[in-house]
Amino acid sequence: MKITSFPEYEQAYKKSVEQPEQFWKEIADNFLWRKKWDKILNWNFTEPKIEWFKGAKLNITENCLDRHLETMGDKPAIIWEPNDPTEDHRVLTYKQLYDKVCQFANVLKNNGAKKGDRICIYMPMVPELAIAVLACARLGAIHSVVFGGFSAQSIADRILDAECNIVITTDGGVRGDKKIPMKTVIDDALVRCPSVKKVIVLTHTRTPVSMIKGRDVWWEDEIKKVETQGNKEFIAEEMDAEDMLFILYTSGSTGKPKGVVHTCGGYMVYAGYTFTNAFQYEPGEVYFCTADIGWITGHSYIVYGPLSQGATTVMFEGVPTWPDAGRFWDIVDKYKVNIFYTAPTAIRSLMSFGDEPLKGKDLSSLTKLGSVGEPLNEEAWHWFDERIGKKKCPIVDTWWQTETGGFMISPIANVTPLKPGYATLPLPGVQPILVDEKGEEILGNGVSGNLCIKFPWPGMLRTTYGDHERCRTTYFATYKDLYFTGDGCLRDEDGYYRITGRVDDVLNVSGHRIGTAEVENAINMHSSVVESAVVGYPHDIKGQGVYAFVVCPNQHGDQELARKDIMMTVSRIIGAIAKPDKIQFVTGLPKTRSGKIMRRILRKIAEGDTSNLGDISTLLDPGVVEDIKAGAL
Numbered sequence: 001m002k003i004t005s006f007p008e009y010e011q012a013y014k015k016s017v018e019q020p021e022q023f024w025k026e027i028a029d030n031f032l033w034r035k036k037w038d039k040i041l042n043w044n045f046t047e048p049k050i051e052w053f054k055g056a057k058l059n060i061t062e063n064c065l066d067r068h069l070e071t072m073g074d075k076p077a078i079i080w081e082p083n084d085p086t087e088d089h090r091v092l093t094y095k096q097l098y099d100k101v102c103q104f105a106n107v108l109k110n111n112g113a114k115k116g117d118r119i120c121i122y123m124p125m126v127p128e129l130a131i132a133v134l135a136c137a138r139l140g141a142i143h144s145v146v147f148g149g150f151s152a153q154s155i156a157d158r159i160l161d162a163e164c165n166i167v168i169t170t171d172g173g174v175r176g177d178k179k180i181p182m183k184t185v186i187d188d189a190l191v192r193c194p195s196v197k198k199v200i201v202l203t204h205t206r207t208p209v210s211m212i213k214g215r216d217v218w219w220e221d222e223i224k225k226v227e228t229q230g231n232k233e234f235i236a237e238e239m240d241a242e243d244m245l246f247i248l249y250t251s252g253s254t255g256k257p258k259g260v261v262h263t264c265g266g267y268m269v270y271a272g273y274t275f276t277n278a279f280q281y282e283p284g285e286v287y288f289c290t291a292d293i294g295w296i297t298g299h300s301y302i303v304y305g306p307l308s309q310g311a312t313t314v315m316f317e318g319v320p321t322w323p324d325a326g327r328f329w330d331i332v333d334k335y336k337v338n339i340f341y342t343a344p345t346a347i348r349s350l351m352s353f354g355d356e357p358l359k360g361k362d363l364s365s366l367t368k369l370g371s372v373g374e375p376l377n378e379e380a381w382h383w384f385d386e387r388i389g390k391k392k393c394p395i396v397d398t399w400w401q402t403e404t405g406g407f408m409i410s411p412i413a414n415v416t417p418l419k420p421g422y423a424t425l426p427l428p429g430v431q432p433i434l435v436d437e438k439g440e441e442i443l444g445n446g447v448s449g450n451l452c453i454k455f456p457w458p459g460m461l462r463t464t465y466g467d468h469e470r471c472r473t474t475y476f477a478t479y480k481d482l483y484f485t486g487d488g489c490l491r492d493e494d495g496y497y498r499i500t501g502r503v504d505d506v507l508n509v510s511g512h513r514i515g516t517a518e519v520e521n522a523i524n525m526h527s528s529v530v531e532s533a534v535v536g537y538p539h540d541i542k543g544q545g546v547y548a549f550v551v552c553p554n555q556h557g558d559q560e561l562a563r564k565d566i567m568m569t570v571s572r573i574i575g576a577i578a579k580p581d582k583i584q585f586v587t588g589l590p591k592t593r594s595g596k597i598m599r600r601i602l603r604k605i606a607e608g609d610t611s612n613l614g615d616i617s618t619l620l621d622p623g624v625v626e627d628i629k630a631g632a633l
């Protein structure tokens with residue numbers, strides 16, 4: 001299933017369009033199925049209904065673990081680097097990982113978990129997070145991992161939406177010099193979540209926690225029980241290809257995050273296929289993805305993709321700049337990392353520290369680099385290429401989304417000719433098209449438009465949990481018979497794709513997706529706020545920063561305090577990741593006569609470009625614009 005030359009890529013691409021079912025059948029044959037499919041693909045984008053490998057039976061963990069045991073049991077599956085570099089790292093071989101996953105699947109079973117249950121996982125980047133994810137999959141429970149940076153309120157919303165009955169967490173977490181009281185946050189969340197019957201708590205930081213009798217149990221105690229029972233194995237649950245594997249919440253243009261649903265068969269095939277191809281993974285290579293498993297990148301390219309391909313995947317608990325800005329390079333040096341996959345915001349941030357943190361770091365093991373999350377600007381591309389890759393490592397700029405499950409538009413390392421700033425060409429099986437506002441296809445090269453996909457691929461979302469209509473309206477109703485990505489895109493003279501950013505009300509802050517409506521809702525919760533409007537503005541490190549215009553008439557004079565109060569509110573409601581970078585107090589917002597906020601004007605002001613605000617004559621009160629301009633930050 002590996003493509004090794006550009007002509008092979010072109011051939012594979014052609015086949016994937018002309019005979020998609022045959023194409024994906026041959027890829028799927030590389031995986032372990034208990035029973036093969038009755039039909040490769042059923043689909044329509046109207047309902048939408050998407051089924052890949054229907055009727056096939058499998059368990060993804062047999063593909064990630066069991067099938068490697070005989071040939072690679074002693075090879076490292078996960079290398080874990082702790083936050084504190086003076087503490088011991090951990091290596092789990094495939095056999096050890098297998099044993100731990102079986103053990104923990106037994107723990108889940110002892111605690112009442114069954115196939116189809118939803119289990120919320122809220123953990124820092126420790127190996128047990130990967131173990132918990134895989135144990136859920138082995139048992140057939142649907143995992144919903146919530147990123148450690150979300151607030152109690154956000155977690156509660158996600159637990160309620162999915163009606164989770166079990167939560168897996170740790171006493172605490174550490175990132176750099178910050179401590180996160182994970183269990184306390186869960187306790188706050190669970191006040192609102194009667195569906196949760198069990199909380200399994202891993203000891204990690206030895207932070208004091210309150211354990212509620214009958215509900216909360218220690219991970220270690222439960223493992224001991226399984227050992228006493230003598231249960232070493234856990235026979236993997238047989239799943240249909242279209243059974244749900246996981247839910248992952250993501251933001252859109254409305255105030256409420258939605259639970260993107262991925263299923264077992266198609267997702268597995270897609271994550272494995274794209275991992276092997278884009279990175280041209282070779283047996284024995286050490287692969288390091290710096291993402292958190294709380295995001296889709298970690299699901300697909302720390303856990304499922306690499307493990308399904310028998311790769312060695314590095315998991316890092318900490319942050320790139322602690323104890324200093326050389327941390328990633330220390331890790332590369334320490335484990336002789338070959339493939340390094342990170343985010344533009346991290347590259348830009350590390351770039352700003354200059355060459356000092358690179359001194360004395362041996363990066364010669366690196367052969368391939370990757371980037372994801374937002375456009376990789378040319379300056380950062382060149383720095384990554386020269387300083388990190390020493391001009392000998394291809395950079396795979398992978399464009400994809402939580403909803404796509406895996407890479408969509410991406411170079412294949414050492415196969416696709418690169419162009420800085422470009423995600424280059426669609427992978428086989430991916431049929432992008434550009435459309436105008438009306439949904440008319442924009443043909444030819446050297447054109448820009450809204451990026452859509454016109455044919456299904458195995459890794460695509462199937463629904464949004466508990467609300468299929470929302471899935472339809474969000475992704476399949478904007479343009480008839482197309483999946484709409486929400487991104488703007490340029491196709492240049494050579495047919496190369498360059499993603500230009502979101503065209504909906506979604507911000508991309510340090511690669512994190514944040515809905516402006518969500519932030520506005522949070523700000524509006526603050527007692528003295530009347531209303532607010534949130535837009536993005538260009539930010540050197542984060543890509544986009546959050547700019548909030550807030551109407552707050554009854555402040556008691558101290559603007560700084562009022563700003564801090566609002567920040568605190570956003571942290572409480574969503575999480576620290578959504579805190580505005582700038583808050584401007586205004587007397588009113590620019591609205592049309594029908595009451596619609598003219599974000600276009602606010603965006604211009606936030607960008608610092610007030611020379612041409614366009615037509616403002618339709619505004620109810622054009623005067624507010626002058627006030628806002630005068631007070632711009």
Ligand code: WT7
Nearest residue numbers: 297372373374375397398399400401402499513
């Ligand atoms: C949005 C998806 C997919 C994992 C990380 C984020 C932006 C993602 C790129 C890229 C330009 C990119 C898009 C996309 N994006 N990768 N290589 N070049 N933009 O996942 O939270 O689902 O966000 O991230 O705007 O729609 P996500």
